[in-house]
Amino acid sequence: MPKKSVRQAINEALRQEMERDPTVVIIGEDVAGGQGGSGDVDAYGGVMGVTKGLIGTFGPDRVIDTPISESAIMGAAAGAATTGLRPVAELMFVDFLGVCFDQIFNQAAKFRYMFGGKARTPVVIRSMIGAGVRAAAQHSQCLHPIFTHVPGLKVVMPTNAYDAKGLLIQAIRDDDPVVFLEHKTLYDIEDDVPDEAYTIPFGEANFTREGDDVTIVGFSRMVHIANEVADKLEDKGISVEVIDPRTTSPLDEEAILESVERTGRLVVVDEAPPRCNLAVDVAALVADKAFGSLKAPIKRITAPHTPVPFAPTLEDAYIPNAGRVEAAVHEVLESGGRAAAE
Amino acid sequence: MAEIHAVIVPKWGLSMEEGKIDHWYVEEGEQVSEGDDLVDIETTKITNTLESQHAGVFRKLVAEEGETHPCGMIIGVIADAGAADSDIEAFVESFKESYDPADVAVEGGGPEPETIEAAGKRIQYVKMGEGDGTPIIFVHGFGGDLNNWLFTQPALSEDRVTYAIDLPGHGGSIKEVGDGTLSNLSGPLRDFMKAMDIGRAHLVGHSLGGAVVLSVSKEAPDAVASVTAICSAGFGGDINMDYINGFIEGKRQRQLTQTLGALFADKSLVSKDMVDDIIKFKRLDGVDAALRTLAAGAFAGGQQAETLGDQAAALGDRLLVVWGEADEVIPSAHAQNVSGGARVEVLSDAGHMAHMEKSADVNALIVEHVSAFD
Numbered sequence: 001m002p003k004k005s006v007r008q009a010i011n012e013a014l015r016q017e018m019e020r021d022p023t024v025v026i027i028g029e030d031v032a033g034g035q036g037g038s039g040d041v042d043a044y045g046g047v048m049g050v051t052k053g054l055i056g057t058f059g060p061d062r063v064i065d066t067p068i069s070e071s072a073i074m075g076a077a078a079g080a081a082t083t084g085l086r087p088v089a090e091l092m093f094v095d096f097l098g099v100c101f102d103q104i105f106n107q108a109a110k111f112r113y114m115f116g117g118k119a120r121t122p123v124v125i126r127s128m129i130g131a132g133v134r135a136a137a138q139h140s141q142c143l144h145p146i147f148t149h150v151p152g153l154k155v156v157m158p159t160n161a162y163d164a165k166g167l168l169i170q171a172i173r174d175d176d177p178v179v180f181l182e183h184k185t186l187y188d189i190e191d192d193v194p195d196e197a198y199t200i201p202f203g204e205a206n207f208t209r210e211g212d213d214v215t216i217v218g219f220s221r222m223v224h225i226a227n228e229v230a231d232k233l234e235d236k237g238i239s240v241e242v243i244d245p246r247t248t249s250p251l252d253e254e255a256i257l258e259s260v261e262r263t264g265r266l267v268v269v270d271e272a273p274p275r276c277n278l279a280v281d282v283a284a285l286v287a288d289k290a291f292g293s294l295k296a297p298i299k300r301i302t303a304p305h306t307p308v309p310f311a312p313t314l315e316d317a318y319i320p321n322a323g324r325v326e327a328a329v330h331e332v333l334e335s336g337g338r339a340a341a342e
Numbered sequence: 343m344a345e346i347h348a349v350i351v352p353k354w355g356l357s358m359e360e361g362k363i364d365h366w367y368v369e370e371g372e373q374v375s376e377g378d379d380l381v382d383i384e385t386t387k388i389t390n391t392l393e394s395q396h397a398g399v400f401r402k403l404v405a406e407e408g409e410t411h412p413c414g415m416i417i418g419v420i421a422d423a424g425a426a427d428s429d430i431e432a433f434v435e436s437f438k439e440s441y442d443p444a445d446v447a448v449e450g451g452g453p454e455p456e457t458i459e460a461a462g463k464r465i466q467y468v469k470m471g472e473g474d475g476t477p478i479i480f481v482h483g484f485g486g487d488l489n490n491w492l493f494t495q496p497a498l499s500e501d502r503v504t505y506a507i508d509l510p511g512h513g514g515s516i517k518e519v520g521d522g523t524l525s526n527l528s529g530p531l532r533d534f535m536k537a538m539d540i541g542r543a544h545l546v547g548h549s550l551g552g553a554v555v556l557s558v559s560k561e562a563p564d565a566v567a568s569v570t571a572i573c574s575a576g577f578g579g580d581i582n583m584d585y586i587n588g589f590i591e592g593k594r595q596r597q598l599t600q601t602l603g604a605l606f607a608d609k610s611l612v613s614k615d616m617v618d619d620i621i622k623f624k625r626l627d628g629v630d631a632a633l634r635t636l637a638a639g640a641f642a643g644g645q646q647a648e649t650l651g652d653q654a655a656a657l658g659d660r661l662l663v664v665w666g667e668a669d670e671v672i673p674s675a676h677a678q679n680v681s682g683g684a685r686v687e688v689l690s691d692a693g694h695m696a697h698m699e700k701s702a703d704v705n706a707l708i709v710e711h712v713s714a715f716d
Contacts, residue, residue: 001357166625192357196514198625207595210614255594 001192009161009193010050010126010182013168014088016197018058021086024172026051027064027077028090028126047092048128048187070096074103074125078177081123082111086172093135094127094143094181108177109152120175124168129157130183130221130271131308131319140308140315142272144219147179148248148281154178154202155249157220161191163246166200173199183221203250207259211239214265214329217256217282218244222269222320229325240329248278256282257290264295265332269320274302296335299328346425346433347396349380349404349418351411355492358385362410363417367391368400374420377702381417386615390493393702396420401430412443455488455514461533466514467507471499476567476716477540478708480506481531483549483575484636485589487513487623490548493701498708507534509551511636517628522639524648528557535565544712546570548697549672550640556650559657568715570662570708573669573694575640576650578676583644585671590633595621607668607693646672655682662711664704666692685711 004012018024032055033044045052055063066073070091077089091097097104104125111119131140147155154176158164164182171178208223209230218226223244230240241259245252260266266286268279279300286298301320309315351361364382368374378394398420405417416437419430455468468488478498480491488506495506508515510530520526531554535543544567547555552574559566575581588601598617603609623629640647654661661684665674671694677686687707692700 162622194622194626197627198622199627200625201593204593207614210595258596 001194003190004161004165004193005188005190006158006161006164006182007048007050007187009165010168011052011054012193013165013172013197014051014054015057017086017169017172018054018062020197021172023084024086024088025062025064025080026054026088026090027066027080028073029066029068029092031055031090032060032063032065046090048184050126050182050187051090070099071103074100074108077123077125078103078108078111078121081108081121081177082119086122086124088124088126088172091125091127093139094129095138095141097125097127097143104147104153104177104179105150109150112176113152121177122172122175124171124174124178124180126180126182128184129181130185131303131315132185132221134310134312134315135184136310137307142220142270142303144179144181144248145272145277145281147181148251148278149276152177153249154247156180156202156247158182158246159186159220159223159244160189161193163200163206163244165193166198167202167246169197170199170202174202181220185221186224200246202247203252204246205252205255206244206246207241207255208244209240209242211241211263213239213263214267214332215241215243215256215259215263216267216269216325216329218242218269219248219278220271222271225320225322225325226269228322229329232322232326233329238329238333248281251281251285253285253289256285260286260290261293264293265335266294267299267301267325267328267332269301269325271303271320273305274300275305277302296332299332301325301328345398346401346419346421346430347398348416348433348437349392349394349420351383351413351415351417352392353413354385354390355387355489357387358413360410360412361385363405363407364389365407366403366418370400370403372400374398374400377706379702387613387619388611388616388698390698390701394420399423401425402434404434414443415441455508457514458534458537460530460537463510463518463530463533464514464516465507465510465530465534465537467505467534467538468495470495470504470506471502473501473503475502476542476544476712477502478504478544478546478712479531479535479540479555480504481509481545481547481551481554482506482512483547483551483573484586484640485512485620485623485633486548486551489513489619490695490698492698494546494697494705494708497701497705498712505538505540507531509554511629511632513623517626517632519632519635519639522635522637524553524557524640526639527554528561531555531558532562532565541565542567544568544570544715546572546708547574548572549694550575550636552576553640553646553648553650556653556657557648560650560653563656566660568660568662568711569657570664570711572664572697572704573666573672573674574663574676575646575672576648577654577663577679578649578673579645580673580676581641581644581646582671583641586637586641589620590630590637593621593624604670605693605695606699607666607691608699611695611699651679651681654680654684657682657684659683659685660715661685662707663687664689664696664707666694666696666699668692669694669696
């Protein structure tokens with residue numbers, strides 16, 4: 001099977017869905033590049049080059065460059081979705097979505113409900129999340145908890161190229177608004193990606209490692225850190241299970257509960273700041289529904305409650321790392337909780 | 343100088359990069375013959391036994407149990423009893439020094455799958471081997487693909503060209519399967535033979551693929567040199583619908599691991615990668631519909647729709663039937679229904695995937711069978 005990067009996988013998903021379905025359009029800043037200006041068409045393909053080459057095949061009617069106006073992009077995309085198109089709106093950095101909160105939260109997310117199920121809003125909002133590229137406080141956040149919080153939105157966080165393609169095709173075919181969050185440090189990682197189109201259902205977690213001693217639930221880039229810890233600890237005889245929920249809304253509660261019922265120990269890793277993030281959400285879920293299975297207190301590993309620092313040393317310290325996750329695994333294993341009392 | 347042979351980590355299938363030494367069957371100083379079991383090697387997909395390709399004394403165990411090494415790396419040495427210990431040591435050292443994983447990746451990487459439009463339908467296949475022997479075509483069963491033959495196809499490709507194909511609805515082939523009855527699979531197989539200009543071939547089919555090759559031998563008798571049917575459909579009504587339905591409906595990794603256990607006598611052979619690959623296959627556009635249509639067509643009402651006992655009789659001794667005694671998908675008792683002059687072999691300690699679980703035994707049977715009818 002051919003190896004493809006996350007960037008290639010997303011491009012291929014867009015291309016195949018645009019070929020299959022003429023109602024799929026792309027709209028955003030520089031998604032074509034130079035369109036309407038003096039520069040070369042297709043010079044850019046989005047800020048990370050993800051949509052490069054698509055305008056050559058599908059033309060400016062379906063790969064639409066916009067002015068720098070997030071509210072216009074989102075408003076146009078949500079409106080187009082209600083009238084029969086399937087727009088994929090690219091909003092560069094998730095940090096900028098604050099500009100168009102109303103279009104997303106009050107409009108796109110509410111149409112189906114407020115029109116009694118008679119309106120569909122099949123729009124995909126692609127955006128980048130994450131620290132680690134020295135982009136400072138306004139271009140580095142992980143804001144997925146905000147979108148996860150809003151009923152009417154689905155939230156997807158792919159961690160590898162195979163998942164990115166299958167989840168994006170699923171997102172495009174979905175009849176509801178989907179926020180598709182790509183971590184900016186993951187674009188170049190490669191894995192086996194089928195040439196054919198395929199879909200990965202939402203709300204279906206991936207067990208990236210199977211184990212019996214501790215469950216780690218990670219999101220986006222944190223899954224890779226969890227895998228690294230699991231592999232390291234396997235050599236020391238500690239069996240770690242790693243769950244990548246893939247989507248935060250819907251969340252595969254069953255997979256998480258089933259795992260913790262087996263292992264009795266949970267570490268949750270989220271790159272978002274600690275208050276009201278997914279680590280809190282998953283910890284609360286397990287405390288509520290699997291309390292009896294727990295052999296140790298749940299550990300949450302998150303970024304601190306601070307803006308993402310620009311100073312490289314501080315930024316590195318901000319991002320949850322393998323050392324912290326490994327320490328948390330040891331802590332829940334050595335905890336003097338029920339295991340010690342038994 | 344005495345002959346010294348390296349025992350190396352084999353490359354089973356396209357994706358194998360390394361193997362873990364699971365269990366050595368031989369000790370240093372033991373006499374081994376060609377074909378003797380040497381060592382169990384675990385890949386991310388499945389564990390298999392490596393057989394000796396040489397006769398001699400197992401002189402040195404280079405890689406201990408539990409160690410993982412890349413494909414092509416030396417793990418043991420077979421040589422004459424007369425070879426000096428110092429020569430053996432020097433052989434191992436020089437092997438390790440000259441070992442380059444890139445060579446293995448290129449040379450041992452095996453052929454990549456190709457596709458052909460056969461009567462307008464895309465069929466994916468992998469071609470191996472060269473030589474004058476009548477070609478062999480391997481046909482997998484329900485939910486399988488050409489990779490099911492990873493332990494079989496290379497062993498049969500020493501003196502002939504062989505093809506393993508993906509049936510319609512499977513792998514990289516077209517996902518359209520008509521009404522799901524057998525002719526929707528046997529027709530494309532005949533079209534594949536025409537498109538590839540294969541006038542006559544030995545056909546080897548597993549499970550539903552067994553019924554497919556039996557059908558082809560009926561529809562085009564001149565094109566078929568011999569038939570090998572492994573744990574095959576077509577010899578009785580029973581089919582484990584819990585397995586078929588579990589395969590179709592199963593979405594979660596653990597759930598499918600349970601379901602796939604029905605394929606093996608040794609349930610531990612179901613690996614995480616095997617399960618993940620099947621989940622990935624089932625997600626491809628058109629696969630879910632294809633599997634449901636095939637199940638409805640081939641196993642309508644929970645019974646095999648078509649039995650091909652007459653065809654077994656027509657083939658006579660050109661038919662080889664192989665079964666895993668512990669088959670939980672299609673009972674091995676169906677082997678007793680095979681009439682005529684067919685050779686029937688039921689293998690102990692093997693389940694439905696007998697060709698993966700007892701690959702050496704199955705390979706030897708196929709070699710003997712095709713040689714007799716070349």
